[in-house]
Amino acid sequence: THQWRGLINEYRDRLPVTDATPVVTLLEGGTPLVPAQLLSERTGCEVYLKVEGANPTGSFKDRGMTMAMSRAAEEGAQAVICASTGNTSASAAAYAVRAGMVCAVLVPQGKIALGKMGQALVHGAKILQVDGNFDDCLTLARDLSDKYPVALVNSVNPVRIEGQKTAAFEIVDMLGDAPDIHVLPVGNAGNITAYWKGYQEYAKDGLSSHNPRMWGFQASGSAPIVDGAPVLKPQTIATAIRIGNPASWDYALAARDESGGLIDKVTDRQILAAYRLLAAREGVFVEPASAASVAGLLHAADQGLVDPGQKIVCTVTGNGLKDPDWAVAGAPQPVTIPIDATAAAERLGLL
Ligand code: F0G
Numbered sequence: 001t002h003q004w005r006g007l008i009n010e011y012r013d014r015l016p017v018t019d020a021t022p023v024v025t026l027l028e029g030g031t032p033l034v035p036a037q038l039l040s041e042r043t044g045c046e047v048y049l050k051v052e053g054a055n056p057t058g059s060f061k062d063r064g065m066t067m068a069m070s071r072a073a074e075e076g077a078q079a080v081i082c083a084s085t086g087n088t089s090a091s092a093a094a095y096a097v098r099a100g101m102v103c104a105v106l107v108p109q110g111k112i113a114l115g116k117m118g119q120a121l122v123h124g125a126k127i128l129q130v131d132g133n134f135d136d137c138l139t140l141a142r143d144l145s146d147k148y149p150v151a152l153v154n155s156v157n158p159v160r161i162e163g164q165k166t167a168a169f170e171i172v173d174m175l176g177d178a179p180d181i182h183v184l185p186v187g188n189a190g191n192i193t194a195y196w197k198g199y200q201e202y203a204k205d206g207l208s209s210h211n212p213r214m215w216g217f218q219a220s221g222s223a224p225i226v227d228g229a230p231v232l233k234p235q236t237i238a239t240a241i242r243i244g245n246p247a248s249w250d251y252a253l254a255a256r257d258e259s260g261g262l263i264d265k266v267t268d269r270q271i272l273a274a275y276r277l278l279a280a281r282e283g284v285f286v287e288p289a290s291a292a293s294v295a296g297l298l299h300a301a302d303q304g305l306v307d308p309g310q311k312i313v314c315t316v317t318g319n320g321l322k323d324p325d326w327a328v329a330g331a332p333q334p335v336t337i338p339i340d341a342t343a344a345a346e347r348l349g350l351l
Pocket of ligand 1: 059061083084085086087088089155185186187188189190191192240241287289290317318
């Protein structure tokens with residue numbers, strides 16, 4: 001029998017590690033590439049979902065974190081710090097436990113999903129809620145890592161991008177070639193940067209015949225790249241991508257332009273519609289921000305931008321259990337019944 005060994009051991013020759021690097025891992029990566037039935041039907045394409053919520057802490061952040069934490073351990077760090085809209089902090093907290101390090105996280109006050117807060121707490125992170133947004137948290141985290149002995153594990157740490165690029169490797173390994181289009185949600189823009197790097201490396205080494213066009217989607221109330229200027233007060237129900245001044249802005253533009261791609265925005269209403277569609281029609285429960293990729297694909301299809309017959313991969317970045325409020329809100333309340341089969345059958349319409 002063979003168990004997936006975690007992405008550092010699976011892709012060691014393509015990552016900046018040596019035999020001396022202590023591997024801090026929860027065996028992340030190796031996530032499912034699920035054929036999307038309804039989305040394929042709607043678009044006339046072959047659509048797949050890269051289900052990153054299947055990672056150990058429930059989001060793609062584990063890919064970058066295994067690299068960042070391993071390298072921090074190699075450099076002798078005792079403590080790590082990050083700014084986060086929730087998922088990075090959950091991941092950093094878990095990997096810090098594995099590494100025996102102290103983890104400090106800065107989150108925007110009142111704007112992170114409860115599940116993510118619970119993860120950071122239960123893994124023993126030191127959490128500070130900042131009276132500001134994510135962009136303020138990141139400025140503060142950078143400042144602290146400059147002045148004090150604490151390693152920054154945000155995606156401005158280039159080693160994070162190296163870990164995250166492995167998702168592109170897995171997709172090409174699975175499909176036998178790169179897809180025609182790759183669709184992602186965009187927040188701080190680290191992930192679109194990472195996928196683009198991964199696809200390019202594989203193509204350069206002849207492991208794929210072409211690069212996909214990179215399509216990124218921001219939430220319309222937090223769409224600085226699309227609008228062309230930082231957003232001082234970013235808004236969206238997709239709190240994971242509530243970011244007004246993305247750190248990897250220029251890299252995201254490069255990914256778009258070099259791939260002949262697209263960065264556009266989708267409304268919260270479109271995001272929630274895609275969120276419900278993924279759960280109800282594909283059987284895949286994601287958090288709202290993750291649905292921005294699928295909302296974007298449907299938006300582009302409506303505009304006639306999706307030619308039939310293409311291979312398309314949508315990354316869905318985080319697990320729906322992290323932020324279940326949106327699943328419960330607006331859904332009919334379950335009815336209560338006595339312990340009685342007839343009553344149950346009646347309610348279920350089986351009579
Ligand atoms: N989807 C989810 C679920 C996320 O948590 C994030 C980012 C993104 C998409 C966007 O990815 O920033 O690489 O463009 N979350 C960060 C965090 C900011 O702190 O957890 P990106």
